[in-house]
Amino acid sequence: MNSADIGQTGVRSAQAWRTAIKARKDADRIQTKGAAWDDLLEAHRLWLKMGCASNQFAARVVLYTLKEHQATLIHSFPLLQAVQIDPSSTQCLTAFGSHLESLATLVPKLEPVAAICFLIKCLCDRPNASAATASSANDFHLALADIEYHLNSQLRRPFQGDAPQRFLRFAMRINNELFKTSTLRALPYFRGTPLVQSRGTGKTRMLLQLGHMAPLLYICGKVVVFLAAWFETLAADLEKETAVEGKFKYLEQLNEYGNPDIKQGRQTFFKHVFKTAWSKLPNAERLSTHQEIFEAHLKQPFFDLSKQLKQVQHHCRDKVNDPPQTPVPPVFVAVDECVDLPDDALLCLQHAWNYMLQLELRHPNQLACFWLVLLSTNSDVSSLCESNRHHRASGVASTLRHAAPRPLPTFVATGFDVLCDEHTSLDSAAQVVDLNFIRLYGRPLWASLPRSELDFWLTARQRLLGADNYDGSDQQCFSILASRLALCFVPVRSDSAAFFGQQLSFSRNVVDRHMRMLTHVDAQGVLHLESPTEPVLAIAASLTMLPTPDEIAEGRKSSVQLDTKKYRSMLHTLLSLFLPSSGIDLFRDTEEELMARIVWMAAWDAVKLLELRQLDNQRAHSSGTPSSSPNGDIRLASHARSLRQPVALKRIPAEMVQLDQAEQDRVDERIDGVCKEASTRYDPGTDVQAWTHFTHFEVLNNELTQISPEFLWHCWKRGVALQMKASQHGIDGIIPIFIGNLDHKFLSQQQAGTSTSTLAGTSPSNSVSTDIIAACQMTYVAWEAKYQKRALNNTKLTNEPLLAGPELLDLPGGAQALTKRDLLTLVTDLAASERKPSARTIINTGSVSIWIRGITQTDKYPCLDHLGIRDIFVALLETVQDRETHLDTDQQTAGERCRLSADAHYC
Template identity: 35%
Template sequence: MLPPRPPPGSPHDDQLQADVYQMVLSPLLHKDKDPPRYHPIIQSAYDTLIQTLVARDGSRSLPSLKVLAYCVDNLQRFSELADESERPLTPSRNNTNSADALVFADTPRSTEAKSKARILATKHVLVPHFQHLSGFSYKEDSPEAARAEAQAVIRNAMAHILKKHSSLSYDERLCYLVSSLLPVIAKVQHDAMEQPLRQHLAHGLRQPFMGDAERRFAAFTTAVNDRLFRGKQPGERPYFKGTVIVQSSGTSKTRLLLQLGRNAPLLYVCIRESGADSARNGYPLGDQPIMSLTSEKTSNSYDERAALLFAAWFSTLADRLQERNLPVDKFAYLVQLNDFGDSEHESERLAFFQAVNETARESTILGVSDDSEPDAVFKHHLDAPLQRLSNQISLMQQRTASTASQAEPMVYVAIDECVSVGPDFLDSIRRAWAYIGDFEDRQRERALQHSAKTINQDGATPPAPTVVRFWLVLLSTNSTATALVRPQREFSSSRHQVAVPLPTFVGVSFDVFRCQLPYLARASDIQDTAHMKKYGRPFWVSLFRKTFWSTARVKLLGTATFSRANRNMCFSVLASRLALQYMPTRSADLVSFGEQNTFARDAVDKHMRILDSVDQDAVLHITSPSEPVLAIAAALVMLPTPSVINEEASAANLCHAFCSWPLGDAEKQRSPVFRSSEDAEHKARCLLQPVRLDSILDSMVKLDASSQATVLNRINKVCDQLRDRHPTYSGNDDVHAWTHFTHFDHLKVQVKEISPEFLWYCWKRGVAIQTEHKQPGIDGIIPVFVGDLSQSLGDREERAADHMTFIAWEAKNRIKAGPSEADADVRKLSHAGPKLVHEQGPPRPSLTERGLLTLLMDLDIKENPARVKLIDNTDSLQVWVRGLGQSHNYSCLDTLQIREVVVALHHTIAARTDLETYNRIPDPMDLATFNALVVDHAQVNAAPPAAASAWVQEKVEEQAMDTE
């Protein structure tokens, strides 16, 4: 065994360097001599670590050879003890500094047992470090940033070893040095767009935060704590104090937390997948020192690794905060740690987490308590760091009073991309946090007992006890984010399985940039992509213009290629345009239930569906709110190859809208330039162009000359009315009625009135309205702008609402429907749609009292020529479109080559047996039924019995047809 070496700086430095060169480097560098026989792992360590990092760079920028030799000379000892079937010994887990204690034992049996145990442990602890050393073979043309990072890591590791040399054995120094290099294993590939992309994303993070999501989240966590934890016994509350944030990509989940950190103490770490070191994989980048701790293979249990991680994190932070005297300086340090985009602060963050890494590895060497209690590992590692950090956080109490009570400040500990650590490690993190919650309860009890003792001793009232609440936040933005939502029965801890479920937070940012939309100077400006990307999720504003639509398409599909056999992909494409909702069902069939669960999770994780809520059984309820960018992306998927519309896709609401949504697309598809273009930006601009209403109607219904003249006269009359009201339009021949919609969305309430201002908002957004299910008279509304698209809209769009009206539609699946049924609709005022009433500006009449016209679509009856008739007591027209199967109507379906698919889909849905119309109990609170009975009550009483019976039968049949 080699004798102990003196530390660097001693009189024997030169001799030490010569000895190490002769014993270690010379046999490897001079191939003409037979080198000593080494264990293969040790040989690999020599080759890569010593030759690459010392022989090449040591004389210039790395620590000198004598310093490195001080830490690695014990490799010779590993070689002497190893044979062909063994691994080098594991580092000692005792506190002795003597290497002799590892070799000499009291008895042969104990010696053999210790040797076997340490060799076995080495396979899990040391071997992975050596196996990864090949990643440090930097070439001369390697990126300078990668070389500098490796050099910095080695310097820090060496400095730490020298500082702790009195308490670390040679084995421990070697293990620490090698394992410290793991954070820089991944090579940085040269990417010309990497740095500009990082700067672009960092710039976005530093922009003012829009919306109130962070305030709602703070209020949400406080309410959860007060209602589910305060005063509750362990069996009556959730397993741990925390919140899971789950939502689809691009909804600013990370930004929400970083903004929260400006008002409350936030400990934030990002743990991405191994090798995800590019901004293309997500931003902020993962914290590499922490990623190395969570990803490497060790012999420690997951509980111990979680405890070591949090203990090192809290202890290091407590040290940094203790160095600052003023509360404002302590809080400012926390804010700076999470200040991405500032190079100085990011360097400070890297140094901080490198210190956390070093502290965790040092604690790993020192070992754990031998206590057999279930929480012994957490108690051993966490109690002291928790107490120290709590003391420092309590000093920020005044600074954080805006987000927490004075008595118990809230500290948010957020783990971004937490699913990257794996389910076992994540379960241990939850167990660690359950222990932290118990620690908080014990601290609160001790504080109250201390207060009582103080009162008993001197009669004075002590200050209110301060208890810090540590709140865990788990979130992820990758393609397995919904893995965080799990039924209680699937958790590994028995306490967790029977605990009260934690509510999931889904209320993140959406439509927050709408308030930044510039006012349109002209209606024709609507086709600019810069306008559309401010609707929906904040993610769209961060994309580069050059790749905007290709990125949006990939985000919608979850991949670059569309597959018509993928049900989830087809559903998401259709849902982005038709406002389809996914309604999970309860079933005793576990296979069916599992398929539904998988479908919903994939829709959120991979296809940009919005998670509306999560119930207590961990069932996901998803929706597809209006998002113009996704609607255009869906159109770009569908239009070039219309056959990809999958007739097997879920489309329960399709029959109410399928004859309307292709209208604008068909007009664009008729253009030869559009059909032949491969430019997504050009196609998107074409899809965003407004389309004249008369062209839409021509694609929808074939009218005879008289009926067509009636419809055109109605449209022209409204155009003339606009010219009369606005002198600037006098004599303008370019005044027309224009539609602009790329998708549908639901209106969730019944409306008797609708404002032109709301119609203008919908027209700009490109959304048509599918009304609430029980809306009388109509099923939907398409906003219409009447005017010259190139004409000024005035200051702040003040005149835009004066241009707005709408057309309505009502779809029927009646098997029998003649003129009498259509005439019955004509007699309903509601068939003309809600009344138009201005909400803003001075009182003034709207452009039309109700809608321009209503399309009544009877889809199941025999095809006949359309009929146009005036709706009673209005100026609105009813255009009755009869039948679907032939080419007389809906020519847009032929333009898009989808008639056969749509007809087959409609027949499939219409053929379903529906007996619910006759199999229900009357609703005693149904106002419509009540009013009808009051009106006809006298007729029933006055009629003979046979007539009364016939009247009742007639009413039943009418109700059945209306329901269908």
């Protein structure tokens, strides 16, 4: 491969986001057993030990390995056959070094196999390209500059929330309780904190923000000689600063990763560190034990750096005006993505920190407290705080602990909605589908992704699945359904070591690869998880559950309903794997709520499936955009936009029940009456309808006696439907409803049904928040789910005001809400005998309750037939019913099965 070929592939490698995603997909699909991958992984490990170097020596090591096994790799990467790999060419080595540099700087978090796939894809991208022109080289540098600018701008966004302060207090409290004042004989192996959470939750930004409050050394440490060189170089640089403020400022600048003006200085610093580390390596390799290496290389730099940083510690305490008796903050040493280190390097790092702990205990007045922060998206870091019971059960000898040590607590509370002040008010209800707004809800990752809608949804779906496509795995199925239904994984206690390991593996995988949130790690090393309320993940889950454009087109051509196969398979997995048997004590009174959430999700999805099929028909009859177009990714982006569009309210009950005309008229009259009242707030002739917008569910942790229209708007624009706390009286959940015109701008207080003076006193009209105007057009539909063979009392359906939900609070300025309570109430009496569905007015509320008894007849829940899942849903209900029967007669010990909680409050 000549330099022209490599230069041209560099243009493609500049699209690092897409290349990294494809590399992860390749890593999931290919087989990595055999000599070829053993050698490649060893080459990658050596490259890590060289500090992710991009020089010719590093390039030669990797290229020789690729050339040696090229014939084997061609089976997984056919395009590699057209690539001529020449490790003897200087130009080739230089150009390949640029790929290594991209790997080190643009995609530092790729796992080893994915990192190798990334390099192979760089080689394969354009094997037959002509020589790179000046123009293409310029395009390459412009693309790199654009990516660097984007990364810098995201790192420098203001951090919201108090996670850094909470982490600082957490570390200081643990240090005091476990080390300074502890009377325990068995201490943790070292001072430190695993900081674990799923991808994109702001862990790195939180740690960098911590550097403004306490001394922070932020690295990806490799081996002890690097650690020693780092300490030695930093101590020497800090000694040059005579004022303590200058020392702290120097540390802050080293951690300003989003500042291009400081980049050169940081690169110079670490080049010096690497050079010093290389000079120490030969001597270190001659020493036989860790203790000898630490004494020879780490001890003196540790003392020197402590001398400099003890001044900085007192400066950080005094800067916030803490009393003199307040403990100084520790020196935080953050190792990002520590599980990506080779096993021996991570073990060496932990041994080094134990050595430093022993020195600190012997010289408390001379040495600063160095607090190790093992930062990772990978929950394997939690192994640092697992009990010895698990290690013995799994046959793993613990070399990192004393006998019966005290486990290290894991910090997971990095904060979540840290972009709250970046949320921009919507100009109209139609803007809820705008990706620029959706990306601001949830974890910071979404706001950092490329703004291209196509790239965004490909990335979001890949992050949810942990792979390119849905493969039916238990982890994928759980993560998809959990993103829509707010499910939690609740581990079952068992004495079986094999079962304990199986549950632990499942928990780790869904955190590491499928964006689940880790809530805490208990003393036994069990991971407790929940599913975050994120529109992006919910829409990505919908994209997976519902058929792709190609699947819909195939179903249309074959006249066979094949496009709901995935939907059925996911619910079948829920039935066969996750739902409890009679031997598991699942929380009572939650089963029917879960079943009702599934029905509501199915009603929404049935409407969306019809819309997607209509979109396919439009493409099929359009000569300009044939349905068989090869650009399926573009059609996927179109699907994503369709899935997040609001739906007219009347279409949802129609998927839940088919009423007689008289009953249907009562429901329509209720909806139309409220719409007519809301229409007086618009210009004459404006189309005003009731709109739903719920892509996923969330579970409330508090009971509600009243609810504000502002909260309903907050939920509606995010696509959130709610399940109430289990102890809530009257109803089980609410679906927020917007009454108005989606395209109408929120410009006039007339839409709020009140005057300027009433709503905002003497303020001008344009000073009123558009969110307040939108909230004035909100109400909700309530739902109540029952699963008892004895049906509800008919009198209760018409005489119980609580069945109409909590009261709506008055609007700003005292104006009344659109409805006193809810608009409608849907009562799903799932286990009752089949009866004709009915609609009744609830007295003193104006609300209408729709009563649905039974499940098997086709006039109940037609959405189940439209999705082809009625038999699966009935089986789900029978499973729950069988369990209820067993629990009434025999309370057994929890069995060896996974279980789901339908109420996140209990997790």
